[in-house]
Amino acid sequence: MPDPMYRQIAEDLRQKIESGQLPHGAQLPTELELREQYEASRNTVRDAVKWLTTRGLVETRPGQGTFVVEMIDPFITEVTQEYGFGGVEAYLPGYTTDRKLTVTVPRVEIQKAGDIAVPELHLDAGAMVVSRFQQRSIDGTPWSLQTTFYPMRFVEEGAVQLIQATNIDEGAVGYLATKLGIKEAGKRDVMTVRAPDAIEAAIFRLPEDGRVNVFETRRTGYTDDGKPIRLTVTTSPADRNQFVLKVGKVPGTEGQAPAGPEGSHPGGSG
Amino acid sequence: MPDPMYRQIAEDLRQKIESGQLPHGAQLPTELELREQYEASRNTVRDAVKWLTTRGLVETRPGQGTFVVEMIDPFITEVTQEYGFGGVEAYLPGYTTDRKLTVTVPRVEIQKAGDIAVPELHLDAGAMVVSRFQQRSIDGTPWSLQTTFYPMRFVEEGAVQLIQATNIDEGAVGYLATKLGIKEAGKRDVMTVRAPDAIEAAIFRLPEDGRVNVFETRRTGYTDDGKPIRLTVTTSPADRNQFVLKVGKVPGTEGQAPAGPEGSHPGGSG
């Protein structure tokens, strides 16, 4: 039982939300009503609402009110030995199968390699890279951003299609193989979670207070002799994405229920 | 450039942090000093600091001040085809190799199956399960909580060691194989990210405002004929964990730098 008044109010509202008394999408009492119900000042009930907001339980809409957040039907990316996580090469929608995936045409830029690309691609500081950027949406909702970096050297050696803003049918990695004989023999995916930057928050329409994190997966592809050939960075909001990995023999895929607000671990702190 | 004053103050401080002018661990000016520097009220500079706090850039310590967060040396869990993510069966520390992993003795409880276990283990509502809970720490810092649920039926059929609060040398899954002939032929891992609950926040010593999320991986193990035999739920803080998956031939593992505050994707929102 938290001592401060705003926390008591928040816990009371939280209990009402998690018990179903305030279902998804329901409007909370207005700040004025909360102020009367709990006999607190408006700033104090605002602190309580902000506490719930930070936890992703409610969202405020200026001019309308405060609402319990809607449940998001998660997008499930299946991880396979062949593909690894990070990409959208394989995916399964949750519950329904009729979602539509759309991909923007690549935006191609030639840039100085950044703090990630330089070490991952074993480049010298100041080296140039080709970046190919795509945005993926599902049913019109932005779902992931993906940028792949290739050393500029590949273009100079003849892989000119890399700098064209069109989809490469065989895939850019396949194109490198047929054009330059550079084959990807292995890849490493690193998955982290972090707060979104301003661009990601805008594109994904995430609440601007940064409480919804994004997955960031960095995939580095290597040739047989261990030279890195590309770096793919994919970001996707953590509130609408799940990753699934199957190993061995697993029965048919039913939809995965999103994580609910129940305690998975026993109480206590031993 | 954000309009509200508290955002301008926050962006200014953010720029000082990201430029290195305020390095990791450095103390920010006190609220009184900020109030003088920016000619704003104390509540306004507090809003600015709170904005930075929500984004995980700074942390406040009552009686001391506000500080730029320390960089956390991430714990890297390597995902392999054999093991999948979720567990700590295989892991690599970041940068250094001299970290010590400690595991608590299992806490064993017999419970009614919860909202996750019932569907995952194909149980009837109200069925009983054995839960085995362990907490893992690295260098004394709590790193992951893990609970595995087994149908109570296994104990009734003779796997009595499941309900003993001791480590099972061959592993609980291996024990089921030798004792009952129940072999795990496959498993599915589902990875999500969510806000921590109160218990997790306490054990991991996460900031109580819930801005640091936790990974939750649910692993369900299946027999050859597709029957689920166990459900393992692992939670680990997203601020100190990374997951790595290697596919094919990948050169020697150098340490992975944590995600820095640089833009990976091009600007704009087209």
Add this chain to the structure above:
DNA sequence: GGGTATTTGTCCGTATGTATT
């Protein structure tokens, strides 16, 4: 241990702006 200064946390009141209906 006690006392004091410093710093953040909580709570109140008020006024004005902005977004939506």
Add this chain to the structure above:
DNA sequence: AAATACATACGGACAAATACC
């Protein structure tokens, strides 16, 4: 245009945690 509801910003007061003497 008017009403409603949240957002921002100011002011003040006291409490709680910490550090230092």
